[in-house]
Amino acid sequence: MPLLITDYSWTQTTSTVYISVPLKGAKASQVDIVATDQYIKVHFPPYLFEAFLAQPVDEDRSIAKVGNGAALITLLKKTEQLWDQLTLPTTHKETKKELRAKALVKHQEKLCAASKAKSEKQQTEKKYALKTMMKLEEEEREHIQKIKDDERKKTNAELEAWQQKQHEPLHYEKSTRQTLKDISEKSPQREMSVEKCGSKSRTQPVELPAPRSSGSIQVTFTPRVFPTALRESRVAEEEEWLRKQAEARRTCNAALEDLKDLKEEERNPDWLKDKGNKCFATGDYHGAVNAYSLAIKLNRKVPSLYSNRAACHLKLKNLHKAIEDSSQALELLTPAVPANAAARVRAHVRRGTAFCQLQLYTEGLQEYLAALKIDPENADLQKDTQRIRDVIQDSTFKD
Template identity: 60%
Template structure:
């Protein structure tokens, strides 16, 4: 048999009733409350408080607060009047019927709340699906635009190449015509020379055309033979100068030089390190210890040096993203988390925990940047990997409320 609580207190106004029930050292999580329009029960084993109310109340508008060892009930009356007593004494059969009716009402209310919760969950899933479809549609449109731009660029380059080919063909045809004219002019000149020589009565051998055609005319000395030195401007790229783009090529060469100098600097830096400092695992452990002590900048330096040695360890990027989150470097946190997720492929059981942490860190950075839709997608991905994680469930629910414009709800009966 439970022990009935009799040391409660109550006060009232014309609209409300206030009841204070001492919890006798019981924790709030172990208190069971049942309330209907004419019945109130507070059960915290082995104690029981039960009240068959004098008048009807609105249980939906009534509230309860538990704390400091006492449960405070604010009951809203349906009729504006003062009660003579808080409770009414009935016979045992009437009390039993009131209890059964209260339990039935409570069960019906729970069923209705469950249906409402299921409807709300379905609406949230539908909203998330619509949002994801919209994002996918935008991504498809972006990719299609890129394809169209590339197609237009390729078409323009093709037309430019065709124009150059046409110009080159015209130039070759012009040169050919000039060559033919030159040959024809030379032949006509020779014919004139032969004709003039024949009129002078000189004998000519057709095989000696181009040589002296008359004994009376002086013979010209042969031309001197020599070599002409031609010097070409040195070219790094094999393309012809008229087809090259010199500024772009120079910029590329400068970038390559900078990359080689940076690589040489990294090699010199690594050569100056101690033996253990060249081990990425040792550097990762050092970064983890620095992170635990709150020295986030030094932890970032340790992870960055380890990444220079080995760029294929996803934990280095994920842990550096956690440091950037602490320092509010949100865009860098997104970049490092994304790099970690790229390396954590294919998705297997062995890297499930690492993928979930990377999704949570990137989702947190997105939410801090007020990109709540992207943050919700990362939290949903982490929740899909670890569906039993209550913290993930609570955080995902909070993000949905922010997206929908809702705020935290007060606890009601």
């Protein structure tokens, strides 16, 4: 049985009625408001406010707002006059029952109409977007076709010019041969040419160019080597890693009971990770641990969250927790592919550091060697690995 609200307040002018309903600490998302021309309902369990209006109002222009701990309803009167009372007398039980039933039916029809209008609007927007995309694609195809036609015309013109140029030497050679033939026929001597200079003239023999000498050019080529890339043998592992990364991005346990009071951004693991990184950068390691822990509650498949929290635990000297988080990160960083190599190096180093601080130098050395195997050119790793070897060797000598 709902608890009826009686401590509401209302005021009016000749054209407007203002109703204020206290929300008793309820959130805005929990408040359900139904408003028609003669019926008002504000429901937030277990409380209920009902008003059967004494005069009809214009429901299309009326407004309901929720804020500052109250529901504020502004009703526009259909006739400008002052009301003697807000609601119908309690004696009109049958009238109230009928008004309630009509109001609920009308509200349901209004919701259905709004849903249908929204669906139609979405369909219209989708059709418009589809037409726009088709138009853009058609314009793109026409543009590409125009470029092809222009290139074809240009190529044909160049080809025709080249062919015409190829015929010109042949025509010149034929005309030269004909001229020499005519000269030789007119003169019994060997081929001569006549050169006039002023009033004098003399004959000169025509010397044809000697045939071109043949020869060979030595050409050497760089040998082409096609080594099989390492990645070609790791395609399956890389595809598995990409699949796991995509699955991790889709995973989010935002519906957990203890997370319902969080803000919208606090339900985003990426936002929490950035917050943890900022806290770590400023030295707030406890705040960083809290941020990473909440992000892990939301998504337990992101290895960087565990690895970053392990770094915080190292700063706070929570060495066993650092080992646990580093191990969890390495479990998620499988299969081992180049894309996650840097992350695996960090996880091994953090777990090795925790082992060394617990004076388990042999275990720590194994972790550093595993990191060095992934990144053998890392000078810092080489130096740290050698230091751990020296510590182990010194302790052996002392024993």
